[in-house]
Every structure is written in structure tokens, then in C-alpha cells.
Amino acid sequence: MSAFADQPLPPQVVRSPEGVDLQFGAATASERLVALAFDLSIVGVIFVVCGFLFAFTLGFGPVLLTMFVLRHGYFLWFEARGRGTTPGKRRYHLRVIRADGGPLTTEILLARNLTREIELFLPLTLLVAPDVLFADHTGVLRTVATLWVLGLLFFPLGNAQRLRIGDLLAGTRVVLAPPVGLARDLADGGAPPKVATGAAAEGTPPPPAAEFVFTAAQLGIYGEHELIVLEQVLRKARQPGAEETLAAVTAAICKRLGLDAAAVPQNRRARFLQAFYTAQREHLEQGLLLGKRRLRKEAATPPAKRPKGPRGW
Amino acid sequence: MSPDTVPWSVRFRRERQAAWVELEELLARCERGGPSALGAEKVARLPVLYRAALSSLGVARSTVLDDNLRDYLEALCARAYLVVYGPKRRLLDVALAFATAGFPAAVRSIAWYVAASAALLLLGAALAWAMVAADADTFYLFVDSGLAQGRDPAASTEALQKTLFDGGEHDGLLDFATFLFTHNSSVGILVYGLGFVFGMPVILAMLYNGMMIGAMSALFHERGLGVEWWSWILPHGVTELTAIVLCGAAGLAIAQRLAFPGRMPRLQALAEVGRRMGGVVAGSVVMLMLAALVEGVFRQIVVHVPTRYTLATAFALLWTVYFVRAGRPRP
Numbered sequence: 112m113s114a115f116a117d118q119p120l121p122p123q124v125v126r127s128p129e130g131v132d133l134q135f136g137a138a139t140a141s142e143r144l145v146a147l148a149f150d151l152s153i154v155g156v157i158f159v160v161c162g163f164l165f166a167f168t169l170g171f172g173p174v175l176l177t178m179f180v181l182r183h184g185y186f187l188w189f190e191a192r193g194r195g196t197t198p199g200k201r202r203y204h205l206r207v208i209r210a211d212g213g214p215l216t217t218e219i220l221l222a223r224n225l226t227r228e229i230e231l232f233l234p235l236t237l238l239v240a241p242d243v244l245f246a247d248h249t250g251v252l253r254t255v256a257t258l259w260v261l262g263l264l265f266f267p268l269g270n271a272q273r274l275r276i277g278d279l280l281a282g283t284r285v286v287l288a289p290p291v292g293l294a295r296d297l298a299d300g301g302a303p304p305k306v307a308t309g310a311a312a313e314g315t316p317p318p319p320a321a322e323f324v325f326t327a328a329q330l331g332i333y334g335e336h337e338l339i340v341l342e343q344v345l346r347k348a349r350q351p352g353a354e355e356t357l358a359a360v361t362a363a364i365c366k367r368l369g370l371d372a373a374a375v376p377q378n379r380r381a382r383f384l385q386a387f388y389t390a391q392r393e394h395l396e397q398g399l400l401l402g403k404r405r406l407r408k409e410a411a412t413p414p415a416k417r418p419k420g421p422r423g424w
Numbered sequence: 425m426s427p428d429t430v431p432w433s434v435r436f437r438r439e440r441q442a443a444w445v446e447l448e449e450l451l452a453r454c455e456r457g458g459p460s461a462l463g464a465e466k467v468a469r470l471p472v473l474y475r476a477a478l479s480s481l482g483v484a485r486s487t488v489l490d491d492n493l494r495d496y497l498e499a500l501c502a503r504a505y506l507v508v509y510g511p512k513r514r515l516l517d518v519a520l521a522f523a524t525a526g527f528p529a530a531v532r533s534i535a536w537y538v539a540a541s542a543a544l545l546l547l548g549a550a551l552a553w554a555m556v557a558a559d560a561d562t563f564y565l566f567v568d569s570g571l572a573q574g575r576d577p578a579a580s581t582e583a584l585q586k587t588l589f590d591g592g593e594h595d596g597l598l599d600f601a602t603f604l605f606t607h608n609s610s611v612g613i614l615v616y617g618l619g620f621v622f623g624m625p626v627i628l629a630m631l632y633n634g635m636m637i638g639a640m641s642a643l644f645h646e647r648g649l650g651v652e653w654w655s656w657i658l659p660h661g662v663t664e665l666t667a668i669v670l671c672g673a674a675g676l677a678i679a680q681r682l683a684f685p686g687r688m689p690r691l692q693a694l695a696e697v698g699r700r701m702g703g704v705v706a707g708s709v710v711m712l713m714l715a716a717l718v719e720g721v722f723r724q725i726v727v728h729v730p731t732r733y734t735l736a737t738a739f740a741l742l743w744t745v746y747f748v749r750a751g752r753p754r755p
Contacts, residue, residue: 282695
């Protein structure tokens, strides 16, 4: 999510019982914070409404009880019912999973949610009404105690995975699992890219445009990284401002392949790139099936693990 | 290279896409309404489709170069994994199994920590008792005025006796019980969490709780009100102090594993003990609820000393049998 400017965290890998390593993006501190704020506002609204209702009808006891139940029950209830999500977490595509890949049990959810008392409510009490905690204490003692309690609040910022104490005690991780739509297969069918839709075109596609044919030598130049960059370019081919990118990419490819860029008319550029993409992917995948991998072109740049992003052309 | 060949991944996708889309629909329905929203037939389909998607992911990772397709399969498998291996048991079943077996078993697994926690409480009580017995003014060190509510060395013996039998007006007893419950539970949960800071606060909290009891006991014993004092404390104290001792034990167990994780990696050791202790604290919270009802309602209404002792004995027996026997496999 680009809306949050945190550094990306290393992904959380979970081995499923089938032996497949599933990758989850670790949630950043700010993502967790907004989800928490969302949940806490819901809790706050419920508490204010119930509090007023009960205070005037049932008395003081039910108000206290409501507060206690909301404070400890809200997260527990939703995480148990919603498979590790609360309304706030769901809204920001966050989820609680077990670090070792097993199922979440009630005890795990208890362990991770009961620690909220020292991680959140204690520091918040301190900030809002310090006299509740330190009525009889002043001076150095109070300062030290305050710093100590605030240390608990900022604990997640002190470790690389942004784990809070509850995550450590329960062995859980909060991961980012946004849904990914299945876009159209760019190599399936010769039509230039349309707006991506969930369902791909079925049936037999028309054969790819035969007007652009590439030799094996030409297809041997680029690698997987460039293919993925080209995929991203093509998926954005219909967006405003894509014309310049298409022109630049066409020129770069033609130069490398030894073709004349001027031979590709402006309105055929998308088609040309599409044909090149299809042929290139076919070529590289054929290689993969035979165990030959080509990560990137012959340039001086060292290969990266999983290259992404528009650089490298 | 002939121009009409399609990449092999296109064929791969055409063959399998229907299953992915079907899985996606099932997941969406399942995430909204739970497995029961699917019906028996579709639920049986879920693991089949999940494994098919996992196999597709394996193939796609090694031989498919369509980045969107790979991302899609990664996300789809992750979602399906969470649904297929999500928690399945009903909350009520979990609670029942926990009450009849899980809780006492978890407590037995930390028996030594319970002993240590109880010893700290008793040590605090003994220290404070000895000090107050020697010098009544030290009472104020252990019990702050808000808690004492006039029950201090300055009060007359008659006034002290009155506090043990006069519950005040009987209105709002449940409110009082609720206050006691929420307050004590928060303390218990706090003590558990404080285990994470290497347990020093847990040790101090247990000692301090003991000191308050010790100081008060010394005061009442000195005035010859020992029997009445314990009849006032024990009916709920048996349950309440046991629960607080259990929370302290949970905190100590966490602190011990944090400092000395043994052969496991520290994170793993913490998670293992933390999960068990979460259950212990939840069980203690239920005990505190019971204790608050006794303290807030029963004690205010019943002033008959033998009845009070009978209830205290009954609770002591109940908890002893429960924690020693319940949930053990029968021989």
C-alpha cells in the first residue's frame, strides 16, 4: 500500500502443512496503528452509547462491566470469529497469523490480547490521567516510571518486524494480505490490452499478430526482469500518458534488437510490444521448462532476487 | 519460432483458471458467513480446490513468467490457507473443554511458579505483620488511606469491628461487585503482562499485595478481632488470592522463559509459555468474577461468622480438588 510511507518489511514466510512456503507481507507499524485506531473508535462509540444508556437506566456497575468487556472482549471476539481479523484489520487488509503456520487457537488469541493491558491501556492511562498511577510520587521516580511505561508503548518500533509484546507472547504475526485480482493474460490473444478484468477471455483467441516475428537470437537478449517490466508497461498501456512510455520502450527494444524503430508506426506500438512480450515470454518459459533461467539482460547490473519496478531498461 | 505458438503458461492458465475462480468465490462466501454459509457439498470442495491452487502456485513459481498471475496465486493460496486452517471449534466448546481440563492442567504445568508466587505473597504478609506488630505506625507504609477507609491504627476497636459486619446499605451490591471484579481482573491481567519485563514488577506486586493483607491482619489481631477479620476476608479471599497468585505465577513463568529460554530459540520459548499463560489468566479472571460476587454481595448480606467460615472452607476444598484432580487422565 503506497499510502503508507514506511519501509517495506521482510515478508513473513509460513510453511503450510502441504509443504508449500506461503509468503505474507509483514504489516508496518503505521498500518497496524490505523487499524488499531479504527477499532478503538468503534469501541469508543459503543462504549459512549452503552455508557449513557446504562448510566441512566441500570446504574454504575453495568457501565464498568461494559468497559471491561469491550476492553478485553472486542479484539478477542472478532479475532476468534473472523479468523484473525477485526473490523479495523479487515479494512486495511491485515490479519493475525501464527508464526509457525498452525491454526489460531483461543489461547493464542487470549495471550496476544491480554497484553494490551500493559502495552496500550497502561501507557494511555499514563498520558491521559497520570495521577491514577502516580498520585503519591513526584520527581525522578515519576519520570523514570513514565519513561519505562512509554517504552512498552513504543516496543514495536524497536524490532525489525514491528512485533508488539502480545505477538511475542502468543507467537503470532500480523500480516498484510490484500486481495489481488486476476488480470487478463497479456499473452493470450493478440488484441492490445484492455482494461484489466477479473475473468479472462475464454474460447480460442485469434492467433497473435503475425506482422511482428522475432528470431531466436533477438529473444535471447532480454531476461525475466525485463519481461516483467514490459508486462507492467503493457498493463498500463491504456492509461493517460502511456503513449510516451510506449514510444520510449519501443525505441529501446528496437535498438537492442537491431530493428528500425521508425518502422513501427505510432498506432502499432502497443501491438508490437504485445507481440514481443508474447514471443519473449514463450521463449523464456520454454527455457524454464528445460531448466534454463535467464534473470536479466547481459548488462553490467548484477541480478536481483525478484526484480520489480521500472528501472533497468 | 512460429508466430502462432502461445506461451505454455497461457495453456496452463486456461486449464486451471476455472478452479481458481471457483475457489475465490467459495472463499469470499466463507469469509463473509463462515463455513456454514457454503453447505456440505461446497465445504467438501474447499480443500480440493485449495490443494489444486497450491499445486498451481508451485508450478507458477518455477515456470510461469506472468507476474500478475503469480501474485494472484500467491494471494489466493494465502487466503485459502487461512480459511482451510482457520479455527474451527465453537467458542462454547473451547470454553467447556478449557474449564474442565485445560485450565487445571495449565495451572499444574506451572505448579512451582504458583508455589513461588504464593510464597512471595506470604512473605510480604509476614514481613508487614511483624513490622506492624512491632510498631503500629508502619501500618501507613503498607496501606494507603484510600484503601484503608478508616480501618487504621487510629480507629477504635468498635469502629473496626463495625467495618467487618456492616455492609452499608444493600442497594447497589452488584455495582460494588462489578467494581471489585473489573478492578481485580485488571490487576491480574497487568501482573501477567508485567512478566514480560523480566518479572521484577510481578515480584513486587505479589509482595505488596501480601503486605497489605499482613498489615491489616496485624491490626485486627492486635485488637482481638482475629476470628472476625478472617471471616470477613476468607470467603472471597480464598478465590481471589488464588486467582491473583495464579496471575503472578503466569507472570513469573513468562519472565523465567524470557531470561532463560533453555534450548529453544527465545521467541519460540516465549510463544510457547505465553500461550499457556494466556489461558491461566483467562481462567483467573473467571475466578475473580466469582470472588467479586462473594465479596460484593454475600459478605455484605451474611454476617454470621460460622456461615462465612463454612463458605470459605467449601471454596478452599473446591479449588484444591479442582486444581489437583480435574482434567487428569483416568488410570
